[in-house]
Every structure is written in structure tokens, then in C-alpha cells.
Amino acid sequence: MTNERAGEGPGRVGQVKEITSLSNPIIKDIKALALKKTRDETGSFMAEGLKLVIDALALGWTIRTLVYSKEAKGKPQVEEVAVRTVAKGGLVLEVSAKVIGAITRRDNPQMVVGIFEQKLTKLDSLRPTLGETYVALDRVRDPGNLGTIIRTADAAGASGVILIGETTDPFSLETVRATMGSVFAVPVIRASQADFLAWRRKADVSIVATHLAGAVDYRTIDYKKKPVVLLMGNEQQGIPDELAKAADALARIPQAGRADSLNLAIATGVMLFEARRHLLSLEARG
């Protein structure tokens, strides 16, 4: 990953720059982050909201550019985040409401936006231990579903979300938005199917695949004996046979209505709260 502001001279780093024009090249670069190509090339992505930016910094994410609207100027928390951004060599932009609306494509935009370095966790670095739960998603397509699943994994105390094969980009604006900040808290891993299967052979985990053809009620599975990987199929096709064969159990959620009417994010939520049933309690929260 290269710093997207590299080569623009040291004079630009660490100073607040005021921008009101949509045609400013820096703003154009930021707007281009709506494209996956640009996100991939720059290794960066956008997150909206002061609280999210504060949380991301606290969790050790690297901010490249902080953008805030004139209305947010002088707010102590905004000033603090600006100082931290400058200290890390990042750029701080004070912009008009029009500009921040254009960047985030919103009518009522947040007043603060951060451009962060992307960060993925490597599959090989995962060493699941007892009490840990992972979600593995096969070729998930819908950005909103992926964001909601990352958010739900966070809520349920899962240790990471593994994206298998071709998936929607976890760093798209729509996905990041749907995570409500959990994209900064939950490790996200990308892996090919072959790599996932190779990892699965080494890792001492129990793979529980949710499959329409699954014969086992999801509530009868032993989620306590090993770390659990909940393997969820994609929105259209379910799980391919190569992955289903690698599973220790093929689980099914009983449904009363029309066939297969559960949305992927809901099914993942129901599975997560079942797999972690023995681990979650109101007391544990404090």
C-alpha cells in the first residue's frame, strides 16, 4: 500500500486545507473511492461519522485524510481528531457542506469523514481457540448483507469474518455504512476456496455449514467441543459441494413459511446466537 498523498510535497502534510470546490483534485480523488478499482489501487476506504473515526483511531487504524465540514470546526472532539491525524502525517481538509455531501453521496451527510488504510487479516495467522467463533461467507454478493453480518459478528462476539472466493468488497461505502463501525472491530479475512480448505485441514475447528440439504437441526449441534466456523452459502446458490464436504456438520434452521425464506444476514445472526449461546450472558457484559 502506498500513501495516496505521496509525492505531493511535504508542505501538504499536516496542515488544514480549506476546500469549497467540487472540482478540487483532492476531492475528486476522494470521490473516486466510490470505485472498487480506486480503493484497490490506493488501499484505502472511507468511513463516515465522528464517532466512527474516533473508534477507528482508538483501534489502531491508520487515517490518511480527515475531512470535516465547516459546521464541525472548533468542536473539541473534531480538533482532537485533527491533531491526531496531523501527528500521523495525514491530511486534514475543512470543506463546505456541499463538498462533504458529494463525497458521501448523501443529502444529510455526516460532518466528519475519514479516509483510512485498508487492513485485512491473513488466514494463516488465525489460530482459533476454544470459545472462538468465526463466520465464513462463500462468495457473498450483497454489500448490505456483508455489512450487517460484520456488525452482527461484532455483537455476538465472533472473532472474525472470512470471505471465501469472489465477494463483494468489504471496504465499499455501502458495506462500511452497514457495519456501523464494526468493520474496525472485527477482523476480516479474504481467502480462495482452496486456501480455506487447506487452512481447514490444519486448524482444529468444527465447520458447521448451513445448507438447505442439511439434515441436522442447528440446535442439536455441539458448539462447545472446538472453535466453530459457521460456513454460510451465498444469496443465490447456497454452498458448493466442495465446501459442504469439508464441513463437520450440515445444519438447517427449521422454517415454517415458504421454502428458504431466511435472508442471509438473518440466518447468520440466528446461527451466531445459537453457536455462542453458552458464551453470551447479560452478566458477562458487566
Add this chain to the structure above:
Amino acid sequence: MTNERAGEGPGRVGQVKEITSLSNPIIKDIKALALKKTRDETGSFMAEGLKLVIDALALGWTIRTLVYSKEAKGKPQVEEVAVRTVAKGGLVLEVSAKVIGAITRRDNPQMVVGIFEQKLTKLDSLRPTLGETYVALDRVRDPGNLGTIIRTADAAGASGVILIGETTDPFSLETVRATMGSVFAVPVIRASQADFLAWRRKADVSIVATHLAGAVDYRTIDYKKKPVVLLMGNEQQGIPDELAKAADALARIPQAGRADSLNLAIATGVMLFEARRHLLSLEARG
């Protein structure tokens, strides 16, 4: 509810009309269904997809207009639906791909679209019996959330979804889309908060409200003794005190991550599968 085609003369009813122009007044009327005002005035709404239209007719919904693209012409199932539409006095339109794309605002539109009469269930007609579960949503705002909740209620075998107070329109295209057809299968009820509270005093139900301040673990509640109404707060504010006071239990879902990180639809799904845990089994499905 008045028939939106009323007054246009009997010659138009029951015949297939070919339309290729976006400026055709009938197409303009259909496109106007994107507006809540038009949906309210005409008492109608749009649903996409041949399977959905077939299911809706089977469930007794009244179709006013069937629209299909030229590519779908001659398909036996499409012909059958067209015959049924004509038999009911509805209008059948054969249109270009461009027109159906404009109606549904999609790049890859479905080939069949149905315009149906809206149908809501009256709160006073609900007489919950043991084994039934209802979802009551206080001022739900997000169309996608509402659609997903209706879909999940269907999957879990719930008996209806009660919308309390100002809510997003259950008949918007985005909500109908997210229900994946369940809007035709699950009774939807609208009620003011006062009407809901009055109904609650007469109905012999157990109201379980999910509340951040709830002290009771959602898994310790008795969902078997009475019909259950799961009362869910809205995305921003949770449940107002008047509704919380009317609840028999204030439930909380233990969360491991950051505060209140569960999305409304996911929380509703987790609650539904818990409240109906004793009622759902793989065998029951057959």
C-alpha cells in the same frame, strides 16, 4: 379503494395492450407508484417477478395490472397469469424491456410485474391463540429493515406484523422487494399507539418488548403460556415509555461487542427464533 383504471372505458379492460413508449400515460401512472402519495391514493402497489405474481394470485390478492416484457411473451406461466388477470377485469400490458426497466428502476429488470390492490389486516380482527406469535414494530423507518422483518416473520411462522405509529410504507417497492414475496403471505396491520394499547388490554397476549434497559435475558422468558407479541423499538430511539410500561417483560439480547450493535431486523430474527423455539422443528416442516 377505487380501481385506478376506472373511468377509462370498458374497451380497455381485459385486453392485452402493447406499449413501447415511456411517455404513455398508463406507464406514467405505474411509474408514479414509486411515490407513497400515489400508492395511497390508488390503494395499489407494485411487485416484481413471475413467481411472486403467481403466489400472490394463489393467496387471493387482487391484481389490477399485469405488465410483462416482450421476452416473456408466449411463456405458458405468463399466458396463464395474463388469462387470470383478464378474467378478474384487470389490464394486461406487453411492454418493451426499456419500459419495464423504467417502471422498476432496474438495469436488469424482472420480466413480469404486477400491480396489486393493497390489503391490510385490521387490528380489531386479531384474536391471537396459543402458539401464535406476532411482531409489533414501533415507528419502523427503514424500508429494507421492514421488508426483511416481514420475510423473517414468514420464515419463523409468525402470524402477523403490527406497525405502530408513523412507519415506513409496507407497500413501497423497496420494502416489497425485501420481503421476497412474504408481503403476500404475512398479514400486516397498522395501528396508532393508542389503538395498540387499547387492543393489548383486551387481547390475552404476552407482550415481550426488546429494550436496551431490559433486565431479563431473552432466553429466560416464558413464551409458551400465552400468544406472544414481540415488541421491537425503532432504529434510533428504542421503545417509548408508554409502550414499555404495557409490556409483560422487557427482554434483552446479550451482546459481546460494542453497545447496541444489533440491527433491528437481526434482533427481530433472533427474538422470533427464540420465542418460537418450541414450535419450530425440521419434522414439522415435513
